[in-house]
Amino acid sequence: MFLSLKEIKKEKLRYGLIIGMIVLICYLIFILTSLAMGLAQQNTDAIDSWNINSVVLDKDSNTSMTQSLITKDEVKKTKITSKEAYIGQAAVVVKKSGRTNESAQFLGLKDSQFIAKNLVLSSGHKVNKSNQVVVDDKFETDGYKLGDKIQFNSIDKKYTIVGFTKNAKLNIAPVVYGDISAWQSLKNINGQFVASTIVSKNADFKAGNKQLKTYPTSAFVSKLPGYSAQNSTFTFMIAFLMIISLIVIAVFLYILTIQKIQNYAVLRAQGIPAKTLVGATISQSVTLVVGGLLIGIVLTAITAFVMPATVPMSFNIPILSGVGVGLILTGLLGSLIPIRIILHVDPVSVIGG
Secondary structure (H helix, E strand, O other): OOHHHHHHHOOOHHHHHHHHHHHHHHHHHHHHHHHHHHHHHHHHHHHHHOOEEEEEOOOOOOOOOOOOOOOOOHHHHOOOOOOEEEEEEEEEEEEEOOOOEEEEEEEEEEEOHHHHHHOOOOOEEOOOOEEEEEEEEHHHOOOOOOOOOEEOOOOOOEEEEEEEEEEEEEOOOOEEEEEHHHHHHHHHOOOOEEOOOOEEEOOOOOOOOOOEEEHHHHHHHHOOOOHHHHHHHHHHHHHHHHHHHHHHHHHHHHHHHHHOHHHHHHHHHOOOOHHHHHHHHHHHHHHHHHHHHHHHHHHHHHHHHOOOOOOOOOOOOHHHHHHHHHHHHHHHHHHHHHHHHHHOOOOHHHHHO
């Protein structure tokens, strides 16, 4: 450690540039990871807030709530308890004069069931009439206010915003919570259809009809449009960045080792054991990576502070910590090539040459 720190202190510019390169890699990986988690979270914010373990859909809906419709006859033999709830889903465009049109997901609820009862509001009150809605706080950010009269699609009927709720998004679109009867009107269906889906807190909930199929929440989420593809894309991007950082760190350490080969040869000739030089190389690698990592964390924190609320970023400390540990391990792997050179250096051939 002493040798590595002394050398870094002496060659400030050289090692400063290397740390700068590591800072940029760490910063890029942290930002991409946060964006990936933010987008993934906006796909499932609403679902996560329900704390459910299973989802019941029409078996022919291709695991899609949008394509699913459940009839009264299909739920006659299904036991609905306090742990189950009906949800009616419809894609809508929210309109109000003087406001920006918003693409949203309308979710119709029964006020006697747990989702409506447990809905946490940031302001206003819960829905108690069919013409009232509670909306995601993105609407508030975009200028909508309590008491605003809004319309859906081309329907003339107006609905009143009576409350705002945080983190209510589904498929990245803000959610509008309303009454189940309002969903029936929006879908232009009669009272024969009771919901798009039944959600349950019980993982082993069984529907009492062969036309209905129960899915674990994880299976339902994985089928959300674009969800799996988006997560796979970001995962591969981050993985490739880790590989690139490994290569870059290894190349820089290799070049530094080659430049100092005569110094190592002299030290070996003076009787300095190889393990001391190896330890110095490893500690130098860890010092550079940890230094760059800490600066990258500071830059990421500053970015999080100044980033607009409209940018979907999620800073999950355990996951980002795992990424940080991965970068340190990457630095250790990158030091393996220089270590091999140090172990095989021949003082006679190097000094004599």
